Amino acid sequence: MNRRHSRRGDFPPPPEPLPIPVPDSHTHLDIVLDQEATGRPESVAAAIAAATAVGVDRLVQVGVDVDSSRWGVEIAAAHRAVVATVALHPNEAPRLSNVDEALREIEALAAHPRVRAVGETGLDTYRTGDEGRKAQEESFRAHIAIAKRHRKALVVHDRDAHADILRILDEEGAPETVVMHCFSGDAAFARECVTRGYVLSFAGTLTFATATPLREAAAVTPPDRILVETDAPYLTPMPFRGRPNAPYLIPLTVRGLAAATGMPLESLCEAISATGERVFGPW
Numbered sequence: 001m002n003r004r005h006s007r008r009g010d011f012p013p014p015p016e017p018l019p020i021p022v023p024d025s026h027t028h029l030d031i032v033l034d035q036e037a038t039g040r041p042e043s044v045a046a047a048i049a050a051a052t053a054v055g056v057d058r059l060v061q062v063g064v065d066v067d068s069s070r071w072g073v074e075i076a077a078a079h080r081a082v083v084a085t086v087a088l089h090p091n092e093a094p095r096l097s098n099v100d101e102a103l104r105e106i107e108a109l110a111a112h113p114r115v116r117a118v119g120e121t122g123l124d125t126y127r128t129g130d131e132g133r134k135a136q137e138e139s140f141r142a143h144i145a146i147a148k149r150h151r152k153a154l155v156v157h158d159r160d161a162h163a164d165i166l167r168i169l170d171e172e173g174a175p176e177t178v179v180m181h182c183f184s185g186d187a188a189f190a191r192e193c194v195t196r197g198y199v200l201s202f203a204g205t206l207t208f209a210t211a212t213p214l215r216e217a218a219a220v221t222p223p224d225r226i227l228v229e230t231d232a233p234y235l236t237p238m239p240f241r242g243r244p245n246a247p248y249l250i251p252l253t254v255r256g257l258a259a260a261t262g263m264p265l266e267s268l269c270e271a272i273s274a275t276g277e278r279v280f281g282p283w
């Protein structure tokens with residue numbers, strides 16, 4: 001995501017802490033710090049402290065363009081709780097006049113040891129129309145190649161594009177580790193992703209009343225393929241939908257996942273923590 005100041009209202013109060021700490025597998029701290037809302041964390045350190053206090057002790061900072069990717073690498077180098085991903089967002093790539101140069105910068109950043117994945121990249125047919133489709137697909141293919149060259153995970157943004165995402169990953173040959181960020185499919189699509197070895201990262205959308213297919217998807221996903229994310233400052237979980245999001249709100253989504261999967265909260269947290277370390281770690 002790369003919209004700014006899109007949320008209204010104040011940051012919600014902290015939820016009950018998790019029994020075992022988990023990582024937030026996808027956050028945009030730069031945009032969180034930029035929100036004009038009461039309760040906004042004043043610094044990266046403050047955002048980390050608020051999250052750690054409720055059992056969210058590790059974060060994956062996600063890049064959406066060259067500037068945010070560069071910033072992510074800097075804060076990951078400065079904070080042990082943060083690792084970074086770098087990419088041009090699928091809605092960003094079609095807007096750039098010199099994509100090749102931007103991709104060269106992303107590739108240079110991808111080599112940094114604190115960068116653990118290439119993403120978010122993928123397809124978004126919701127925000128990018130037909131005119132940008134070709135550039136978006138070429139950018140996705142280029143990011144897959146960068147991830148493979150640097151042996152990093154791939155963080156996939158899939159908005160209304162399930163079949164094309166799988167087709168392109170099949171055609172290119174997927175990197176060893178693929179994370180479906182903000183998983184948005186049903187149980188059948190979850191099974192297709194699991195069969196290919198992918199990891200599914202669930203966001204606050206899982207807690208929305210209308211999200212029955214998403215909860216069914218979580219229920220058929222093996223525990224060692226589940227991650228949890230905020231996509232902060234977007235996609236705030238219930239009961240705070242519409243207000244700004246930050247990593248300290250992960251416990252609400254983890255509890256929603258426990259209900260959806262029937263897993264005891266402690267075992268779910270242990271599984272998410274271990275999967276986070278396998279995919280993005282060690283922090």
Ligand SMILES: [Zn+2]
Pocket residue numbers: 001026028062120231
């Ligand atoms: Zn995102």
